[in-house]
Amino acid sequence: MNNLGTILLSASLAVLIFSALQTIYGIYKQDRKAIELGRLALMTNPFVIVLTFTVLLTQLVRSDYSNYYVVMHSSEHLPLFYKMTSIWSGSSGSLLFWNLILSVFTFIVLWQTRKSIEDRIPMMNLILAVLSGFFSFLAVFYGDAQPFREFVPEAAAGRGLNPLLQHWAMIIHPPILYIGYVSISIPFAIAMSALVSGQLSEDWMKFIRKWTLFSWFFLGTGILLGSKWAYEELGWGGYWAWDPVENASLMPWLLTSAFVHSVVIQERRGMLKFWNMLLVILAFHFSLLGTWITRSGVLEGPHSFSKSTIGTPFIIYIIGSFLFFTGFVIYRRKQLTPERNLEAITSKEGSFLLNNFLLVLSTAAILLGVFSPLLYGKEFKAPWFNSWGVPAGIFLLLLMGAAPLLAWRKGAGAVFFSTLLKPFIAGLVGGGLYILFYSQNFTKPDSKYGDVLAEVYSVLTVTIGVFTISGIIQEYYRGIRARREEFKNENILVAGYRMLLKNKRRYGGYLVHFALVLIFIGYAGNAFKINTSVRFFYELQPPTSEEIVYQSIDKAMIGGYQIEASTLKLKPVLISGLGGEPNIQNVIVSQEGTYGIFRGTEKLSDLTTERRFYPQISHLTGDFETHIPTSEPAILSMAKEDFYIQLGAIETSDLKSENPDLPLMFMQYYFTPGTEMDKLKLFLNFPKQIVANLEVWVNPLVKLIWIGSLLYFLSGIFLLLPVGETKKKTVG
Numbered sequence: 001m002n003n004l005g006t007i008l009l010s011a012s013l014a015v016l017i018f019s020a021l022q023t024i025y026g027i028y029k030q031d032r033k034a035i036e037l038g039r040l041a042l043m044t045n046p047f048v049i050v051l052t053f054t055v056l057l058t059q060l061v062r063s064d065y066s067n068y069y070v071v072m073h074s075s076e077h078l079p080l081f082y083k084m085t086s087i088w089s090g091s092s093g094s095l096l097f098w099n100l101i102l103s104v105f106t107f108i109v110l111w112q113t114r115k116s117i118e119d120r121i122p123m124m125n126l127i128l129a130v131l132s133g134f135f136s137f138l139a140v141f142y143g144d145a146q147p148f149r150e151f152v153p154e155a156a157a158g159r160g161l162n163p164l165l166q167h168w169a170m171i172i173h174p175p176i177l178y179i180g181y182v183s184i185s186i187p188f189a190i191a192m193s194a195l196v197s198g199q200l201s202e203d204w205m206k207f208i209r210k211w212t213l214f215s216w217f218f219l220g221t222g223i224l225l226g227s228k229w230a231y232e233e234l235g236w237g238g239y240w241a242w243d244p245v246e247n248a249s250l251m252p253w254l255l256t257s258a259f260v261h262s263v264v265i266q267e268r269r270g271m272l273k274f275w276n277m278l279l280v281i282l283a284f285h286f287s288l289l290g291t292w293i294t295r296s297g298v299l300e301g302p303h304s305f306s307k308s309t310i311g312t313p314f315i316i317y318i319i320g321s322f323l324f325f326t327g328f329v330i331y332r333r334k335q336l337t338p339e340r341n342l343e344a345i346t347s348k349e350g351s352f353l354l355n356n357f358l359l360v361l362s363t364a365a366i367l368l369g370v371f372s373p374l375l376y377g378k379e380f381k382a383p384w385f386n387s388w389g390v391p392a393g394i395f396l397l398l399l400m401g402a403a404p405l406l407a408w409r410k411g412a413g414a415v416f417f418s419t420l421l422k423p424f425i426a427g428l429v430g431g432g433l434y435i436l437f438y439s440q441n442f443t444k445p446d447s448k449y450g451d452v453l454a455e456v457y458s459v460l461t462v463t464i465g466v467f468t469i470s471g472i473i474q475e476y477y478r479g480i481r482a483r484r485e486e487f488k489n490e491n492i493l494v495a496g497y498r499m500l501l502k503n504k505r506r507y508g509g510y511l512v513h514f515a516l517v518l519i520f521i522g523y524a525g526n527a528f529k530i531n532t533s534v535r536f537f538y539e540l541q542p543p544t545s546e547e548i549v550y551q552s553i554d555k556a557m558i559g560g561y562q563i564e565a566s567t568l569k570l571k572p573v574l575i576s577g578l579g580g581e582p583n584i585q586n587v588i589v590s591q592e593g594t595y596g597i598f599r600g601t602e603k604l605s606d607l608t609t610e611r612r613f614y615p616q617i618s619h620l621t622g623d624f625e626t627h628i629p630t631s632e633p634a635i636l637s638m639a640k641e642d643f644y645i646q647l648g649a650i651e652t653s654d655l656k657s658e659n660p661d662l663p664l665m666f667m668q669y670y671f672t673p674g675t676e677m678d679k680l681k682l683f684l685n686f687p688k689q690i691v692a693n694l695e696v697w698v699n700p701l702v703k704l705i706w707i708g709s710l711l712y713f714l715s716g717i718f719l720l721l722p723v724g725e726t727k728k729k730t731v732g
Contacts, residue, residue: 001055002067005148008052009139012099015045016133023126035122042129043110046103053100056147057087063158068149069093071619075158077575077586081171086161088174091295091308092139092147097175098291099135101182106132109186109211120204124193131185134317144295144308156622157585163614163630169229177222177249181287183215184252187259188284195277195328200335202266209263212280216256217716223249224519224709235609235631235646237531237697239705242385244370248290251363255283258359265349268408270339275356277329277336285322286363292318293370346412351403355396362392390457394464397520400513401468404475423470430466431459441640442528443559443698451527458527465517465524472510479507501724511715518708525641525701532558534694536565537653543683547571548666550690558696561604561643564596568650568692570666573612584624584671589613589663593647593692597636607634609647609694613663627663641700648693660687 019041026034059067060083063076073090074083088094106128113121138145164170187208194200226246227239240246259279262272292314329336344350365388372380405419406412412420438458476496483495490498500507538550552565573588591611597604610632616625636643651659669682 001059001064002148002150005052005055005059006140006146008048008055009136009146009148012045012048012052013133013136013140015041015048016129016136019045020126020129020133023122023129027122027126035125038122038129039110039125042125042132043107045132046100046107049096049100049103053087053096056093056096057084060084060086065155065158065619066151067147068151069147071151071155071158073159073161075160075585075617078161079575082161082166085165085171085174088178089161089165091310092145092149094174094178095135095145095295095310096139096147098178098182099132099139101178102128102132102135102185105183105186109189112207120193120197120199122193123197124189127189127192128185131189138310138313142310142313145310151619155619157617157619159617159619160614163612163628164233167229167233169225169232173222173225173229176218176225180215180217180219180222181249181252181290183211183218184256184284184287187211187215188280191277191280192325192328195325195332198332198335200273200332205263205267208280209260209267212256212259212263212283214720215283216253216260217720219249219253219256221713221716223253224712228706228709231702232633232635233631235633235695237529237633237644237646237695237699239702242369242382245290245294247366247370248293251366252283252286252290254359254363254366255279255286258356259283261352262356265352269349271342271349272353272356273338274329274333274336277332278326279356279360281322281325281329282360282363285318288314288318288321343409344411346406347410348403348406348408351399351406355399355403358392358396358399362389362396365389365392393520393523394457394460397461397464397468397517400516401464401471404510404513405471419471419474423467423474426470427463427465427467430470431463434462434466435459438528438700442525442700443530443561443641454527458524461520461524465521468517469514472514475510476507479503504719504724508715508719511718512712515708515711515715518704518711520708522701522703522705522708525699525704528700530559530696530698532696533648534558534563534696535691536568536694538565538568538690538692540686540688540690543680546670548662548669548683548686550692552692556694559698560599561698562598563645563694563696564598565692565694566594566596568593568647568690570662572666572670575614584667585615585617585622587615587667587670589627589666591647591650591662593694595634595645595694597643604643605636607636607643607645609634609645611647624667637703639703641698642702644697644699646695648695651691651693652687653689653691655691660690662686 019038022034022038022041025031026036026038056067056069058064059070060074061080063074063083064070069090069092073086073093078086086093088097109128110125113124135145139147143149190204190208190211194204223246226249230236230241231239259276262276262279265271266273266276292311295308295310295314342350342353345354366385368375369380369385372378401423402412402420405415405423407415407419476499479499480492480495483499484490484492487495487498534556536552536554536556538552541549541551548570550568552568554565556563569590569592571590571592572582573590574582575586575588589612591613592608593610594606594608596606612630612632613627614630616628617623618625631646633644633646635645649659650662665682665685669679669686672678672682
């Protein structure tokens with residue numbers, strides 16, 4: 001099957017080269033037949049890539065160890081759905097998945113434009129053919145992008161899927177994020193076809209905006225799912241670490257956010273034409289840059305792959321493409337002059353412009369931080385990003401709240417008393433109530449709050465958040481009131497629903513703003529986060545089963561919470577998705593600690609946290625090599641805060657000797673056959689007394705982040721679905 005996959009990839013490259021050459025010839029000779037032939041060839045490529053993808057998927061499901069990718073990223077003991085999702089867990093598989101999504105989107109946009117004979121269409125086809133051809137070129141000629149490399153001789157076993165990726169969010173997070181990355185290519189190709197051909201009429205602006213909104217939605221949803229995964233799986237008590245690959249997805253999302261807003265100004269006021277062309281170029285190339293960061297190995301991170309041969313051709317393509325299209329923007333600058341000038345910086349268009357400026361500036365700062373190891377010889381950590389990112393985020397929140405309340409052309413002073421005053425007062429009141437709330441309700445550490453600036457930022461965020469929500473409510477109230485004056489038989493709910501459907505773009509956008517406000521307020525709770533480490537003393541209990549059990553009666557106080565340790569177990573967890581007897585390849589060793597959580601005399605919950613040790617199997621011999629540890633935190637989620645614990649390192653009771661390798665000792669005990677006396681001898685090798693470290697976090701307002709994330713998803717789906725917004729009938 002490896003040969004079949006390689007042939008299909010070569011066929012894809014040949015089809016794309018043919019499509020590009022035919023389109024170039026057709027453009028040069030103004031030959032409609034050649035252009036149409038190039039378009040049809042481009043539309044056949046998705047079928048070739050789908051077949052290619054199916055071949056690799058089949059090999060993963062069958063555990064075909066003659067394929068290098070299957071050997072390195074799957075195993076026969078994985079459940080079926082993890083076998084299938086491992087197709088995007090490695091470099092070559094994820095690039096093939098990227099190619100698949102791009103070819104499908106290309107087919108869709110070619111179908112959408114099939115009846116158009118605009119001069120810009122052939123150029124769009126050519127841009128998409130070259131882009132798809134680049135990914136097929138990598139898959140044919142570069143080993144690290146080849147998903148059908150043979151493993152000779154056939155491996156004895158697969159190394160399996162990275163345990164960190166065996167989580168529900170990682171099943172859907174990568175494809176959603178990839179859809180966001182790849183779909184930016186479509187508005188880019190549409191805009192650049194207009195730019196290169198010189199056909200710069202704005203009749204396609206709505207088409208571009210819808211594709212950009214699609215990309216923006218999927219990027220944002222992918223980022224939020226990634227935060228949920230990090231919070232639940234990595235065991236470090238947080239949801240965003242400013243990791244290089246996290247930043248790689250954030251940068252194109254910021255740029256698409258800027259483009260979605262600035263397109264409104266171009267449509268309504270005929271401004272920012274030159275700027276919008278630059279924005280869509282930046283958004284597309286930053287999506288490619290994010291892919292390069294992940295797959296080149298030039299920057300390390302928990303998501304990134306090892307050093308790769310595709311890094312050099314990839315960055316050459318990015319730079320060459322960026323310079324080419326930026327040069328065209330400069331060349332067409334006279335055709336991109338604005339129809340009107342900015343009349344007031346505090347007008348609606350002025351706030352959008354400030355929003356754009358801040359988003360692009362933030363992207364530039366993140367880019368600097370991402371490449372800090374190469375530029376400065378040291379990596380910029382989270383405190384550096386937060387030092388400017390938090391105030392920038394607060395200012396963006398202010399602009400998000402103010403923009404809907406401002407007027408076109410007029411300054412804020414002209415509309416302050418009519419639209420801004422009530423939300424402004426509500427924001428001040430909300431900020432004051434928040435101060436009273438956190439001072440009385442948030443868990444306090446033993447010492448006073450040390451970070452006064454973080455506290456100020458938190459209060460500002462909530463104040464501006466309440467201002468924004470009040471403005472949204474005010475806009476909905478005015479819209480419903482105006483509709484009921486026109487349709488007097490409608491009640492409030494019906495009027496609100498029909499108003500929302502009639503003007504999805506405006507009022508649906510307010511729902512997205514509301515979701516982002518909830519997320520921002522959730523982030524504000526991070527200023528009062530508590531983190532500490534506690535040690536519990538355990539004693540070994542007599543053997544009664546296959547589990548090794550330690551017991552503790554230790555207690556600890558964290559703020560207003562009391563933690564009572566009980567048992568710590570070493571036990572086997574079977575991971576086979578196909579059934580069968582436990583063996584050294586399909587058994588995880590679990591270190592499982594159980595703790596009672598109390599507030600005063602009230603028991604809130606029993607929390608169980610684990611460290612799981614997955615077997616790493618040699619693909620050459622099928623024997624055990626080592627263990628890969630993962631964290632399984634336990635979270636008690638309450639309305640105001642999360643109580644989050646993670647079992648850490650286990651040490652000897654004297655804290656001086658070398659830490660015992662309990663997982664390996666347990667495997668020897670569990671798998672070694674013999675009499676009860678033999679088992680007892682192995683049991684006696686376990687340390688009689690141990691000390692277990694427990695990491696504890698108290699995270700205020702985290703629940704608002706996940707509620708806001710869900711609302712972001714639902715409101716985004718509503719904006720994308722073809723409901724409401726009835727089309728205007730054309731005359732004649």
